[in-house]
Amino acid sequence: MVEIIEGGVTMPQGFLAAGVHSGVKYRSMDLGIVYSEVPADAFVGYTSNKVKSAPVQIMMKENSPKLSAVVINSGNANALTGRRGMEDAMTMKETAAAELSLDPKEVGVMSTGLIGRFMDMHKVKYGISKAAGSLSRGRDADASFAEAIMTTDTIKKECAASARLKDGTLVHIGAISKGSGMIAPHMKVLHGTTLSVITTDAKLSPAFRETWQEILDDSMNMVSVDSDQSTNDTCILMANALSGGQCADRDPEFRAALTDVMTRIARAIALDGEGATKLIEVQVLGAETKDDARKAVHSIINSPLVKSAIFGSDPNYGRIMMALGNSGCSFNLEDVRLTIKGGDMEVPILDSGAPVFQEERSVEVVRMAMDNKEVTIIVDLAIGEETAVGWGCDLTYDYVRINAEYAT
Template structure:
C-alpha cells in the first residue's frame, strides 16, 4: 500500500471544485465531486432521530440502487429541521445539477452542514452549481478547494489517498471529510466523501463501508453530540480497469485494507481537530474478552469530560479513566487493570492491578504535553482490543459553541 498526496480527485475519472457562493460571508461554501462515468454508491447515515433533509434524501438514493455521478455539498446551513421545504430543496438541487452536468437527477447526492433550523438560500445555492461546473478539475488543488469548501469550525481541510495493486492494476482510494464539533457518531461523523476507481459491486462496497465504520468513525468523539447530518458516502467508478470485485477473497481484502487506511486516517483527522482542542486523545483497550467489550470501554474513556479535561491540563489523573471504565456497562475486574500513558515523549505505566505505580509525575506531565496522547488500558481478560479517538476539552470549546450562530 502506498500513501500518496491526494484528495477526492486522486482516483481516475473524478473531478472536484470548491467555491464561494455567498451562503457564508467571505468563505468557500459549496463543493462538487463529479465522476465522468456512473458510480456504484454506498452510504451510512446518522442514527439521530432528528435527521436533516439531505440525510433522508441520500438514503433514498443509495437504497434505490441508482448509479451516481455527483455529490453537491454546501456548508453554512445544515438544512435540518426544515420540513417539506427542506426536502424540496434537495430535489431542486438535484434537478439543477442534472441540468447543468447533463446527468440523471437520480444520480445526484446532496449534503449540507452548518446551522440547524434555517432554510437554504436557494437563490445562492442553485447558481452556485453552474459556477462549480465551470471550476471542475482533476488536479490536486481542485480536490483541496472542495475539501476547504465543506469546512465549518474545522481549522484545516481533511484529505487523504492511498494506492494498491489489484489484478495488475493500480487502484486508488481517496477521501475528504469535515467535522470538528457535534461529533459523537452512532454511525459515522458529520460529512465524509470517499472516491475510488476500483471496480467493485454495490453490495461489497456497502459491506466494506458498514463494517469498517464500526472500527473508525463509530469510535471517535469530540463532545458527545451525535449530529443531525452525519453522512459517509462512497463512490466507485471502476475506471482503474481492475478485475471486478464481486466476491470476498484476495482482491476484496486488498481493497478493504486500502479503504480502512483512508477511513482511519480521516476519522483521526476529525478527532485531532476537535473544536478548541490542543491534543489528539487516543484510547486503546487491550486484553478484552470480546471486541464489543473493548469498544465499550474505549469509547467510555474517550468521551469522559473529566478525562478529556485532565488531558488538556497534562494531568495524569488516572482515577478518571478507571471511573469511566466502571460506568461503561462492560464487566471487568478493576483490580486487574493496568493503565499506561504514551506519546512521542515516552511511555509510562501508571496503574498496575488497579492501583498506582511509583511513577514520576514530571515524566507523566511530559508525556501528556505532546500533541497526540495515548491511554492504554489492559483488562487482562482475553485477546481482543479496540481503539477510540477523541481530543482534550478546553476553554476554547465553550467559547466556540457559545458564539456559533453569531
C-alpha cells in the same frame, strides 16, 4: 502493497471536483461538487440520530445504488426545516443533475452548518451552476472542494492511497472530510457534523456493503469530539471501476488501503476538534468482545473529566478508570493494566488494578508524557482477545467559547 500518496478525491481515475463561493457564507467557499465521469457504485453511511436533516432523509429514501455526483453546501445544515427543507434538498439534486446532464437519482446531496434556518436557494443554485462549470482534476480542485465543505474546521482533511491488488491492478482511493464539532458519528449503512466523500477507481459489488460497515465501525464511528451525534452525518464511498481488473470486494490490499485512509481522516477530525490542542487516542486491549472494547473506548474519549485532565496534563488516572467502569464492558479490576504514552515516553500507571507508583517524581513523569500534542491511553482488560482504537481530543476553554458564540 498500500502506499499513502498526496491527493484527495480526484486522485482516482475519472473523478473531478470543484469548490466555489455561492454567497451562503459571507466570503469563504461554501459549495462543492464531486463528479465521476461514469456512474459509480455508491456505499453510504448515515447518522443514527432520530432527528435527521432533509438531505439525509432524501438520500435514505432514494437509496440509489449508483451515484455520478455529490453536491455539498456549507453554512446551512438544512435540518429542522420541514417540507420546505425537503423541497430545497431536492432542488439541489435537480439543479446539479440538470447542470451535469444526469438523472437526479444519480446525485447525492449533503449539507452542513446552522440548524433550523432556511436555505437561500437563489445563492445555492448559482453556486451549483458555478461549481459544475469549474470541475477539474488535481490538487487545486481537491483543495477548493475541501475548503467549500468546512464550517468551524481549521484544517482541510484529505488523504489518498494506492494499492496493488492480487490480480496486479493498481487502484487508487481519495478522501475528503469535514468535521470539528458535534462529532460522535454512529453511521449505519442503509440506516458539527462529519461529512465525508471517498472515491475509488476500484471495482466493487453490492456485497461490499458489509465490509463497508465494518470499516466505518473501526474508523469514522470511533471518533468523538463532544459525544454529540449530528443530524447530518453522511459518509459516501463512490467506486467507478475505471482501474479495470477484478472485483476488489475481498482483496485484503484494498481493504487495508481503505481502512488506512479512513483512519487517517478520523484522526484528523479528532485533532481538529473545536478548540482542541491535543489528540487523544484510546487503545483497549484484551476485551471479551469487540462491542465491549468499543464501549470502553467511547466511554473514555467522551468523558469531560478525562478530556479536561488531558488538556491540563493532569495525571489524574482515576478519571480514566471511572470512565472505564461506567462503560458497561466486562472486566476484573485486579487484572486491568493502564499505560499512558506521549512523545517518546510510555509510562505504566496501573498493574493488576493497583498503582505502579506513588512518588511525586513519578507523577511528574506522567505529567510530562501528557504534555504532548498526541496522548495515547492504553487499557488492557486482560479478559479476552478483542481490541478497539478510538480518537478524541481535549476539552478546552475555546470549545466553550466557539459553541457559545456559534450562531451569533
